[in-house]
Amino acid sequence: MAMAATKGALTRQRILEQAAPVFNLRGYAGASMRDLTEATGLEKGGIYNHFGSKEALALAAFDHAVSVTGRRLTTARDMAEGARAQLIALVSEFGRWARRPALAGGCPIMNTAIEADDTNPQLREHARNAMNELHRMIGGVVKRGVEANELDASVDPYALASIMTASLEGALMLSKLFDDPVHMERVVEHLTAQIEALPSARAAARTKKGAR
Amino acid sequence: MAMAATKGALTRQRILEQAAPVFNLRGYAGASMRDLTEATGLEKGGIYNHFGSKEALALAAFDHAVSVTGRRLTTARDMAEGARAQLIALVSEFGRWARRPALAGGCPIMNTAIEADDTNPQLREHARNAMNELHRMIGGVVKRGVEANELDASVDPYALASIMTASLEGALMLSKLFDDPVHMERVVEHLTAQIEALPSARAAARTKKGAR
Amino acid sequence: MAMAATKGALTRQRILEQAAPVFNLRGYAGASMRDLTEATGLEKGGIYNHFGSKEALALAAFDHAVSVTGRRLTTARDMAEGARAQLIALVSEFGRWARRPALAGGCPIMNTAIEADDTNPQLREHARNAMNELHRMIGGVVKRGVEANELDASVDPYALASIMTASLEGALMLSKLFDDPVHMERVVEHLTAQIEALPSARAAARTKKGAR
Amino acid sequence: MAMAATKGALTRQRILEQAAPVFNLRGYAGASMRDLTEATGLEKGGIYNHFGSKEALALAAFDHAVSVTGRRLTTARDMAEGARAQLIALVSEFGRWARRPALAGGCPIMNTAIEADDTNPQLREHARNAMNELHRMIGGVVKRGVEANELDASVDPYALASIMTASLEGALMLSKLFDDPVHMERVVEHLTAQIEALPSARAAARTKKGAR
DNA sequence: ACTAGCGGGACGTCCCGTTGAT
DNA sequence: ATCAACGGGACGTCCCGCTAGT
Numbered sequence: 001m002a003m004a005a006t007k008g009a010l011t012r013q014r015i016l017e018q019a020a021p022v023f024n025l026r027g028y029a030g031a032s033m034r035d036l037t038e039a040t041g042l043e044k045g046g047i048y049n050h051f052g053s054k055e056a057l058a059l060a061a062f063d064h065a066v067s068v069t070g071r072r073l074t075t076a077r078d079m080a081e082g083a084r085a086q087l088i089a090l091v092s093e094f095g096r097w098a099r100r101p102a103l104a105g106g107c108p109i110m111n112t113a114i115e116a117d118d119t120n121p122q123l124r125e126h127a128r129n130a131m132n133e134l135h136r137m138i139g140g141v142v143k144r145g146v147e148a149n150e151l152d153a154s155v156d157p158y159a160l161a162s163i164m165t166a167s168l169e170g171a172l173m174l175s176k177l178f179d180d181p182v183h184m185e186r187v188v189e190h191l192t193a194q195i196e197a198l199p200s201a202r203a204a205a206r207t208k209k210g211a212r
Numbered sequence: 213m214a215m216a217a218t219k220g221a222l223t224r225q226r227i228l229e230q231a232a233p234v235f236n237l238r239g240y241a242g243a244s245m246r247d248l249t250e251a252t253g254l255e256k257g258g259i260y261n262h263f264g265s266k267e268a269l270a271l272a273a274f275d276h277a278v279s280v281t282g283r284r285l286t287t288a289r290d291m292a293e294g295a296r297a298q299l300i301a302l303v304s305e306f307g308r309w310a311r312r313p314a315l316a317g318g319c320p321i322m323n324t325a326i327e328a329d330d331t332n333p334q335l336r337e338h339a340r341n342a343m344n345e346l347h348r349m350i351g352g353v354v355k356r357g358v359e360a361n362e363l364d365a366s367v368d369p370y371a372l373a374s375i376m377t378a379s380l381e382g383a384l385m386l387s388k389l390f391d392d393p394v395h396m397e398r399v400v401e402h403l404t405a406q407i408e409a410l411p412s413a414r415a416a417a418r419t420k421k422g423a424r
Numbered sequence: 425m426a427m428a429a430t431k432g433a434l435t436r437q438r439i440l441e442q443a444a445p446v447f448n449l450r451g452y453a454g455a456s457m458r459d460l461t462e463a464t465g466l467e468k469g470g471i472y473n474h475f476g477s478k479e480a481l482a483l484a485a486f487d488h489a490v491s492v493t494g495r496r497l498t499t500a501r502d503m504a505e506g507a508r509a510q511l512i513a514l515v516s517e518f519g520r521w522a523r524r525p526a527l528a529g530g531c532p533i534m535n536t537a538i539e540a541d542d543t544n545p546q547l548r549e550h551a552r553n554a555m556n557e558l559h560r561m562i563g564g565v566v567k568r569g570v571e572a573n574e575l576d577a578s579v580d581p582y583a584l585a586s587i588m589t590a591s592l593e594g595a596l597m598l599s600k601l602f603d604d605p606v607h608m609e610r611v612v613e614h615l616t617a618q619i620e621a622l623p624s625a626r627a628a629a630r631t632k633k634g635a636r
Numbered sequence: 637m638a639m640a641a642t643k644g645a646l647t648r649q650r651i652l653e654q655a656a657p658v659f660n661l662r663g664y665a666g667a668s669m670r671d672l673t674e675a676t677g678l679e680k681g682g683i684y685n686h687f688g689s690k691e692a693l694a695l696a697a698f699d700h701a702v703s704v705t706g707r708r709l710t711t712a713r714d715m716a717e718g719a720r721a722q723l724i725a726l727v728s729e730f731g732r733w734a735r736r737p738a739l740a741g742g743c744p745i746m747n748t749a750i751e752a753d754d755t756n757p758q759l760r761e762h763a764r765n766a767m768n769e770l771h772r773m774i775g776g777v778v779k780r781g782v783e784a785n786e787l788d789a790s791v792d793p794y795a796l797a798s799i800m801t802a803s804l805e806g807a808l809m810l811s812k813l814f815d816d817p818v819h820m821e822r823v824v825e826h827l828t829a830q831i832e833a834l835p836s837a838r839a840a841a842r843t844k845k846g847a848r
Numbered sequence: 849a850c851t852a853g854c855g856g857g858a859c860g861t862c863c864c865g866t867t868g869a870t
Numbered sequence: 871a872t873c874a875a876c877g878g879g880a881c882g883t884c885c886c887g888c889t890a891g892t
Contacts, residue, residue, distance in 0.1 A: 011871095025330045030241035033865060044866080046871045054865060105330055110382075113389040114326040118237045118317055124389070131389060162386065162398040163379065170322075170382030174374060177325040177336070177343060186374040219890090220854070244880060258855040260882070435849095449754045454665035457887060468888075470849045478887065529754055534806075537813040538750040542661045542741055548813070555813055586822040590806030591799065594746075598802055601749040601760070601767055610798040643868090644875070668858060682877040684860070854889075859882105867876075 012050045015040050019057060020065040024105030027115050028058045028123060059126055065108035066130040072102050073137060083145020087164070087195045090138060091188055094168045098175040098184035106176050109134065110169045135161045152199035160198075164191060224262045227252050228276040231269060236277060236317030239327050240270045240335060271338055277320035278342040284314050285349060295357025299376070299407045302350060303400055306380045310387040310396035318388050321346065322381045347373045364411035372410075376403055436474045439464050443481060444489040448529030451539050452482045452547060483550055489532035490554040496526050497561060507569020511588070511619045514562060515612055518592045522599040522608035530600050533558065534593045559585045576623035584622075588615055648686040651676050652700040655693060660701055660741030663751050664694045664759060695762055701744035702766040708738050709773060719781025723800070723831045726774065727824055730804045734811040734820035742812050745770065746805045771797045788835035796834075800827055 018039045023031050033044055033054060040047065051057035076093035080086045097107070105111060109130045116123035135158065142157035171187035230252045235243050245266060249255055263269035288305035292298045309319070317323060321342045328335035347370065354369035383399035442463045447455050457468055457478060464471065475481035500517035504510045521531070529535060533554045540547035559582065566581035595611035654676045659667050669690060673679055687693035712729035716722045733743070741747065745766045752759035771794065778793035807823035 027239065027241055027327055027331070029239055030327075030331060032863080034863080043872055045868090045873070048866070049871070106326070110385060111326055113385055114318070114323055115239055115242070117388050119239070119242060128389060131386070159398045159402075162383065162395040163402050166382030166386055166395060166399050167375065167379035168382070169385060170378030170380070171374065173322060173325055173381060174343070174378055176329050177340060183374040183378060186371045187378050190371075190375050223854080245882085246880075255856045256882075257857060257884085257886090261854065266881075451663065451665055451751055451755070453663060454751075454755060456885080458885080467850050469851070469890090472888070473849070530750070534809060535750055537809055538742070538747055539663055539666070541812050543663075543666060552813060555810070583822045583826075586807065586810065586819040587803065587826050590810055590819060590823050591803035592806070593809060594802030594804070594806030595798065597746060597749055597805060598767070598798060600753050601764060607798040607802060610795045611802050614795075614799050647876080669860085670858070679878045680860075681862085681864090681879060685876065688860095690859075849892105851892085852890090854887105856886075856888105857884105858886090859884085862879100862881085864878080864880090865876105866878105867874105869874090870872085 008050070011042075011046075015042065015047060015050055015057070016061050016064040019061040020068070020108070021104040023058055023061050024065060024103055024108050024111055026105075027111070028120065029115070031058075055122065059122060062108060062112055062123065062126050062130075065103050066126075066133075069102045069108065070130075070133060070137075073134070077137070077141065083141050083148070083150045084195050084198065086141045086145075087138065087160075088192055090141070091164065091168065091191045091195070094172070095184050095188035098172055098181040107169060107172055110173065131165070134165060138164055146201065149201040152201050155198055163194075167191060220262065223254075223258075227254065227259060227262055227269070228273050231273040232277040232280070232320070233316040235270055235273050236315055236320050236323055238317075239323070240332065241327065243270075267334065271334060274320055274324055274335065274338050274342075277315050278338075278345075281314045281320065282342075282345060282349075285346070289349070289353065295353050295360070295362045296407055296410065298353045298357075299350070299372075300404055302353070303376065303380065303403045303407070306384070307396050307400035310384055310393040319381060319384055322385065343377070346377060350376055358413065361413040364413050367410055375406075379403060432474070435466075435470075439466065439471060439474055439481070440485050440488040443485040444492075444532070445528040447482055447485050448489060448527055448532050448535055450529075451535070452544065453539065455482075479546065483546060486532055486536055486547065486550050486554075489527050490550075490557075493526045493532065494554075494557060494561075497558070501561070501565065507565050507572070507574045508619050508622065510565045510569075511562070512616055514565070515588065515592065515615045515619070518596070519608050519612035522596055522605040531593060531596055534597065555589070558589060562588055570625065573625040576625050579622055587618075591615060644686065647678075647682075651678065651683060651686055651693070652697050655697040656701040656704070656744070657740040659694055659697050660739055660744050660747055662741075663747070664756065665751065667694075691758065695758060698744060698748055698759065698762050698766075701739050702762075702769075705738045705744065706766075706769060706773075709770070713773070713777065719777050719784070719786045720831055720834065722777045722781075723774070723796075724828055726777070727800065727804065727827045727831070730808070731820050731824035734808055734817040743805060743808055746809065767801070770801060774800055782837070785837040788837050791834055799830075803827060 018041075019036050022035050022039045025031075026035060033047070036047060036054075036057070037044055047057065051060065073090055073093055076089045077086045080089035109127055112123055112127040113131065116127060138161040139157035142151060142155055142160055145151035146153050146155060146157070167187050168184075168191070171184040174183035175181050231243075231248050234247050234251045237243075238247060245256055245259070248259060248266075248269070252259065259269065263272065285302055285305055288301045289298045292301040321339055324335055324339040325343065328339060350373040351369035354363060354367055354372055357363035358365050358367060358369070379399045379402070380396075383396040386395035387393050442465075443460050446459050446463045449455075450459060457471070460471060460478075460481070461468055471481065475484065497514055497517055500513045501510045504513040533551055536547055536551040537555065540551060562585040563581035566575060566579055566584055569575035570577050570579060570581070591611050592608075592615070595608040598607035599605050655672050658671050658675045661667075662671060669680055669683075672683060672690075672693070676683065683693065687696060709726055709729055712725045713722045716725035745763055748759055748763040749767065752763060774797040775793035778787060778791055778796055781787035782789050782791060782793070803823050804827070807820040810819035811817050
């Protein structure tokens with residue numbers, strides 16, 4: 001039973017892997033079924049066996065792309081210890097994508113946000129969810145840093161998340177546009193300095209403990 | 213009369229004004245000639261009298277959009293005095309667009325950069341030029357601030373420009389995606405603080421002189 | 425004054441003469457301004473000086489065509505004496521058009537009736553008026569024949585008119601379609617026999633006068 | 637299945653049925669693709685899948701129209717017995733069309749003959765064929781009447797056909813133009829009388845035998 | 849009366865996304 | 871999974887009827 005589904009599921013997976021970069025490079029409006037058949041090596045009918053419409057395939061391919069890139073970030077984060085180190089690991093991993101993209105075409109979340117926000121509610125919803133995950137990933141690191149008395153409680157987790165997300169995504173866009181990683185490098189450097197300069201909780205703790 | 217060629221030019225201008233938001237909202241691949249005829253009130257023939265192709269119209273509409281939004285920024289800049297004030301004025305004007313877009317659909321430069329960077333060399337070139345202008349606008353303010361002994365020479369004009377551009381564009385994307393201006397507000401606040409904290413030239417001079 | 429209008433009026437007349445066969449051959453929808461400029465040797469502006477629209481020119485050209493062909497019929501009629509002879513003259517003249525059209529393209533009234541009856545109320549109205557004239561021309565000959573005691577009062581002028589008009593127009597269509605005058609010849613022969621066989625008034629008169 | 641090709645053929649048929657009255661009403665030059673898409677409910681692509689060009693569709697629609705109207709005539713003919721009765725049945729059926737057209741817009745053969753004779757050789761050829769059929773339908777009834785010793789051999793089948801066709805077509809045109817069936821009624825009455833008065837073969841035989 | 853150019857829109861090709869038969 | 875065919879509609883060319891400027 002589980003095996004019966006296996007072959008089809010593999011094909012489905014293969015389609016997603018090969019369709020994701022196509023959508024990410026050409027956009028959802030710009031990618032044609034022809035582009036997809038060429039990328040997958042399947043005929044249209046073959047694709048339609050697994051996805052009811054181009055729209056459904058686009059959504060699944062987007063989710064696939066997000067999960068791939070997301071995994072890269074969580075892995076990077078998990079290899080570091082301490083809030084500042086984890087934040088810097090995230091910045092650093094994302095920054096690397098200016099030279100070696102995690103997925104051809106750039107960040108799928110930003111690409112989809114830009115293309116779909118005014119035109120495709122379904123895709124926009126997926127993009128919102130994905131961006132939220134990224135946001136929460138960063139905010140979560142900060143939160144745990146505060147809880148672990150590593151960062152001062154005055155650090156607003158989601159303000160920092162907004163700033164980091166915005167500048168990293170913006171920098172990726174700039175570096176892709178100019179085909180020049182320098183923009184990303186500047187932003188990475190800036191963010192790293194900001195993160196290192198985040199106020200430590202020790203002072204507050206000391207105040208509390210040793211006060212009076 | 214000298215003004216003989218007027219009528220056609222007016223129509224051309226009208227087309228640009230009405231086509232620009234269409235392209236900016238739907239993307240260049242997503243905007244159909246039908247969308248454009250509906251937006252302009254002209255039929256295909258009427259449009260093709262003024263632009264040789266949809267591509268040519270897209271380029272002209274992009275340039276028009278850029279010049280409109282660019283003018284907003286230069287105006288804001290010119291109403292302030294001093295490098296820091298001008299930088300803050302730019303940030304503030306751009307930040308306003310999260311609530312009241314200068315052009316329906318967001319920043320045309322970012323939108324076009326995202327859509328066209330992998331697919332449309334012509335558009336990408338225009339987007340590069342436009343982004344370069346923005347970059348130079350910010351860098352220029354810093355440079356003149358240094359020359360006027362207002363900012364310390366250690367401030368790298370183009371590093372700051374990359375950081376500001378990236379985070380503003382990224383923030384606009386976030387606020388549009390979530391339909392929530394808070395992301396832009398956080399970034400504006402952050403950038404404002406950064407700008408205010410830029411080292412003054414006097415301090416550096418004093419330090420040099422009075423050191424030891 | 426009268427002379428001042430002369431040159432323009434001549435041009436107007438020339439346009440009508442050269443436009444009429446174009447419309448009659450190609451139809452009003454099928455004739456383009458280009459066809460008309462080529463036929464007249466004028467540019468579009470030249471024609472529009474004399475006619476406010478293609479529609480207006482078409483109406484005038486139709487009326488011109490009708491007056492030309494109508495004149496041929498009245499002339500033929502007026503060269504004969506007596507009702508039967510006049511009717512036969514009309515049939516004969518119309519019949520001649522199968523071999524030598526009075527106007528290139530056939531009978532403008534029928535052509536216009538066929539083309540315009542469902543689509544162009546203005547043209548249809550002109551066609552109705554023209555056809556009515558033809559009808560009255562035939563009916564008038566019969567009427568006067570009855571009044572002159574040449575034909576029996578039992579002859580219905582307008583029934584005969586309908587029959588003659590219908591079969592002559594139909595025959596012209598057939599002969600044009602097949603490029604074969606035989607159809608017209610058969611109808612002319614038939615109508616001539618019918619006309620000759622129309623009951624004379626003498627019998628009725630005699631009856632009246634010498635009745636028992 | 638054997639019926640595999642069914643769907644497309646049905647659509648093709650539907651297009652013909654809905655395009656035929658459009659062409660018949662507006663003419664072949666006057667009917668636009670837009671008129672046809674509106675009438676058929678299909679878009680251009682849908683129509684061009686089934687017909688290679690507007691011209692090809694026009695020809696097929698004409699043939700369809702002719703076959704529909706032709707069938708009406710053959711049915712009427714076949715419900716009568718004897719040459720005279722069959723001729724009268726044909727006249728009567730055709731005459732009915734002045735009040736209730738067999739096809740919106742009148743007789744497609746005449747309409748096409750008038751529009752296409754000077755401009756469209758292909759359509760003219762189809763019109764010739766169709767008119768020939770009608771001609772032969774009438775002539776055939778007469779011929780068989782002669783062979784069956786019902787009509788005298790002196791009756792010329794094709795002369796009668798010309799006269800009947802011409803006057804019926806002409807009468808239909810008149811009644812449509814004036815929106816008044818009286819013209820058709822007069823012609824139907826006239827033709828009916830003519831048909832009834834056709835010399836019988838018996839009379840001729842008797843004459844021959846019993847002459848002098 | 850000519851000329852250039854306007855805005856309109858018909859036309860037909862091409863390819864899109866989708867379906868169904870095999 | 872393939873393949874052929876379907877209906878849809880975007881695209882751009884071309885020419886239409888008409889206007890304005892000279």
